[in-house]
Each structure stands twice: as C-alpha cells, then as structure tokens.
Amino acid sequence: MDNNLIKYLDYGSVNISGAILANINNLGLTATESVILIELSYLKTRGINFPEPQIIVDMTGFDTKLVFDTIHQLVKKRFVAITSGKENVDEYSFTPLNQKINQLLEQHPDSKIEVTDSIKDTEEESLSNRQELFNNFTQEFGRPLSPIELETINDWLTIDKYSTKIVKLALREAVLKQVYSLKYIDRILISWKKQNITTVAQVEEQRKNYEQQKNNSNNQSTDLPKIPIFKIKKE
Known part of the structure; x- marks a missing residue:
C-alpha cells in the first residue's frame, strides 16, 4: 500500500x-x-x-x-x-x-x-449513519431492500447530497401516509429541495405551518354565518 x-x-x-x-x-x-x-x-x-x-x-x-x-x-x-x-x-x-x-x-x-x-456532509454524518438509514428502511418496509433500492438511497446521499436525517424525515412522512415507495419519498425530497428546506428544523417548521393553516381553514368553515332556511308554503 x-x-x-x-x-x-x-x-x-x-x-x-x-x-x-x-x-x-x-x-x-x-x-x-x-x-x-x-x-x-x-x-x-x-x-x-x-x-x-x-x-x-x-x-x-x-x-x-x-x-x-x-x-x-x-x-x-x-x-x-x-x-x-x-x-x-x-x-x-x-x-x-x-x-x-x-x-x-x-x-x-x-x-x-x-x-x-x-x-462528511454539513451534519458530519458517518458511515454508521448510512448503515442505520438502510436498516430504518428495511424495518419500515418490512422486507430486505432490493439492490436497486439500495442504489437509489445511496444516490440520495452521494449524488443529491441529502443528509441521512433529511432522508429519515422523508421516510417518516411516507410511513405516516402509509406509502411505502421510494418514488413517493423521492418526490418529498424534491419538494423540500425546491423550497430550500435542507435542515430538520426547517422540516418541522413547515409541518407546523401546514397544521396551523389546516386548523385555520377548519375554524373559518365552522365560523361561517348560519343561513336561515325558510320553508316555502305551497299554494
């Protein structure tokens, strides 16, 4: 050597x-x-x-x-x-x-x-983080990952430069929606990237804003004035 x-x-x-x-x-x-x-x-x-x-x-x-x-x-x-x-x-x-x-x-x-x-990306992730990420996917999907799936996840980290923490959060979002698909997770990651969301804190902030907007929308719908219903008499 x-x-x-x-x-x-x-x-x-x-x-x-x-x-x-x-x-x-x-x-x-x-x-x-x-x-x-x-x-x-x-x-x-x-x-x-x-x-x-x-x-x-x-x-x-x-x-x-x-x-x-x-x-x-x-x-x-x-x-x-x-x-x-x-x-x-x-x-x-x-x-x-x-x-x-x-x-x-x-x-x-x-x-x-x-x-x-x-x-070693911005969060100084180590190889053990990657192995843990692969294990997370295996556990959540309930089966071993295929070689293509392993390559896709590795590309997220190596080529797209996503951190393991961001990928884990995208996996969690997919699991909450009960969608066990790398394509769905990829769309989540792309969406976050377009919104310049690159940290865990930003993901949490986006989730809070979404929940708040959802609650406000529900409150507005319940606060609408009641429209009186008149019974029309038949002549």
Missing part, C-alpha cells in the same frame, strides 16, 4: 467502506456487489476473515445464491482475493481493492476531496 492510499484512508478518518460507497460507479461495482463488499470488510474488522455465505445472507437479507454468485464475481473482478492466512486458513484479502482505489486516486487526484465531502 503506497503513500497515496495511506493518505486517503487517513484523510478525515474515511475508511474503505466509505470509499466504496462514494465511488460505486467509478469502481465499476453494482449495488449488490458494493453491499456485500462492505459487509466482508466489516466482518474482517471483527476478526471474521472468511465468513460463511450464510452470515452475509443473515446480514443483508439477500438470497443465498445471490450472495454466492456475487462473492464469486468480486473475486473474478479482482476486488478481493482468497489467500491463506495463519495456519493455512483461507481469508479474504482486500489488497486488490486497495490497488483499485489507489489507481483511482492517481487518475483523479481530486477524488479524495469528493469522497470526504460525500461522507
């Missing part, structure tokens, strides 16, 4: 998982590959160097065959390698991934800044 990559990992405490999330397209990863690669990286930090696929299945909710096939693709595309560790026990090596990230830095020197900005 050369100095460029060391600086990359040290800059702003950004880790490998953060680098993956911020550079999915540049690295040529699919959403599913990204999720499983991040989980493998996470497990390695916990001392699980060669996890059984079932562990990944339990963590992601993905189909067993999908996990098998994706890990095979990650090895084939040289994002990870299977090597022999201590006592000749197999383990996943992330050296190939480190090399790809280093090449990305050499080709795009400014990518370090882009990664940092995307991971």
Whole structure:
C-alpha cells in the first residue's frame, strides 16, 4: 500500500467502506456487489476473515445464491482475493481493492476531496449513519431492500447530497401516509429541495405551518354565518 492510499484512508478518518460507497460507479461495482463488499470488510474488522455465505445472507437479507454468485464475481473482478492466512486458513484479502482505489486516486487526484465531502456532509454524518438509514428502511418496509433500492438511497446521499436525517424525515412522512415507495419519498425530497428546506428544523417548521393553516381553514368553515332556511308554503 503506497503513500497515496495511506493518505486517503487517513484523510478525515474515511475508511474503505466509505470509499466504496462514494465511488460505486467509478469502481465499476453494482449495488449488490458494493453491499456485500462492505459487509466482508466489516466482518474482517471483527476478526471474521472468511465468513460463511450464510452470515452475509443473515446480514443483508439477500438470497443465498445471490450472495454466492456475487462473492464469486468480486473475486473474478479482482476486488478481493482468497489467500491463506495463519495456519493455512483461507481469508479474504482486500489488497486488490486497495490497488483499485489507489489507481483511482492517481487518475483523479481530486477524488479524495469528493469522497470526504460525500461522507462528511454539513451534519458530519458517518458511515454508521448510512448503515442505520438502510436498516430504518428495511424495518419500515418490512422486507430486505432490493439492490436497486439500495442504489437509489445511496444516490440520495452521494449524488443529491441529502443528509441521512433529511432522508429519515422523508421516510417518516411516507410511513405516516402509509406509502411505502421510494418514488413517493423521492418526490418529498424534491419538494423540500425546491423550497430550500435542507435542515430538520426547517422540516418541522413547515409541518407546523401546514397544521396551523389546516386548523385555520377548519375554524373559518365552522365560523361561517348560519343561513336561515325558510320553508316555502305551497299554494
């Protein structure tokens, strides 16, 4: 690992998982590959160097065959390698991934800044915030998220630069309306963006104003003068 990559990992405490999330397209990863690669990286930090696929299945909710096939693709595309560790026990090596990230830095020197900005936004959110956000969606939807849904949520954070707190509030609005759709949540986020609503406080203020206008409208309708009803006699 050369100095460029060391600086990359040290800059702003950004880790490998953060680098993956911020550079999915540049690295040529699919959403599913990204999720499983991040989980493998996470497990390695916990001392699980060669996890059984079932562990990944339990963590992601993905189909067993999908996990098998994706890990095979990650090895084939040289994002990870299977090597022999201590006592000749197999383990996943992330050296190939480190090399790809280093090449990305050499080709795009400014990518370090882009990664940092995307991971640490105005609210200094961390990777754990993103993982928690994915978990929130899974819990509220009552099912595992599809790869396309994972990619959509990641795009909100990485490309559109929405904070995790704003996305959580949009999710809450959708749940209150009992609409479990990313398209509906996307419309909420776009609406807030058009109104220049970018903070939690502004969302709460908008909700209060809406409720107040609604109450005023109801009061006006009840305060209308009563119109006397005359019974017309038939001649």
